[in-house]
Amino acid sequence: MTETVRLRIRPVLLLLIAGLALCACLLRLWWAPDAFFRSYLPACLFWIGLPLGSLALLMIHRLTGGGWGVFIRPVLETSAGTLPVNAVLFLPLAFGLAHLYAWARPDWTVPATPGGQAVYLQPGFFLIREGIVFVLWLGLASTLELWRSRSAEVNLNRRSALGLIILGLTVTLFGIDWVMSLEPRWTSANIGFLSAVTPMLAALAFAVMARCLLMPNGRNAALRFQDLGGLLLAFVLLWSYLAFQEYLTIWSENLPDKTIWYVQRLNAGWRWWAWSTAVICGALPFVLLLFRTLKRNPRRLIWAAGLVLSGNALEFYWLVLPSFYRSPGELSPLDALPFIAVGGFWLSAFLRALPRALARSEPERISHG
Structure with a gap:
């Protein structure tokens, strides 16, 4: 191999840390289930964004090509x-929907939600939808080996185009x-776009960080990193535009059922959390890149990519936790x-699977310079 791997963290050590944290989480689930599920949801949303965004970027590359x-x-x-x-x-x-969503509780009345929301926001229907979504995602992920093939380019391109459509709809x-649905009376036409762009931004930032740590020695590595930096800058700009557009649209409408989302997330200490997210995920990476x-x-x-990834994590906590806490001061380190x-x-x-992927892709990477 022509690259020196600098990823020194061992998977066994990570498993040990994760296991200890999981034991503490289970204890908290026993004595404070509400607090457990409220902090568990944003964690799952952030980490699932990395494989989902990676799937989207793989299919985009299959359609567009390029050394990046x-x-x-x-x-x-x-x-x-x-x-x-x-998925696991x-x-x-x-099992924790009632701890997170008002519409999943037994005391939630149907007239509390207008029109089709009363049917849509049903725990059984919700779980059926999510089951179908995960089956589709796992099906897309299982076709990764097909995308490496150089045969039947047209068919593979068609599959990637169809996969992007399926992924876009399901991520939305x-x-x-x-x-x-954390705020059942709140609606937004823009959240679907953000739900699709945010995972791709996080996945690209994570991939850039990983590649920076791998430190390839090829002569064209600097140009490849420049390409990745430019692509990361484009996604930062797209994310910033969509996030601001959503805020501007809701602010200009000034309707109570619309503004409730931002009223909760711009009050008390959540305001500085929002500004910190905007600076860490948007402004600083934009200037650096x-x-x-x-x-x-x-x-x-790697520092610019790390800022983007950190801001992405802060964003998910800002999206979820203000529905339950009036300010960040109410949070616990256990969260x-x-x-x-x-x-x-x-x-x-x-980390267990990465060495095999690196070894498998090495000849192809060398052929692209």
């Missing part, structure tokens, strides 16, 4: 291949179900345990 995709394909394939782990980690949420449905010298240097580019547990299991699975 070949450069990070091992990371994207490995990340997408961990989707079954995310999502299972506890099926997923965001509506798990995030928007404007410099070509930074994008060419993996030791510097970080699900993030550590889910992340530990996911990263352990990722």
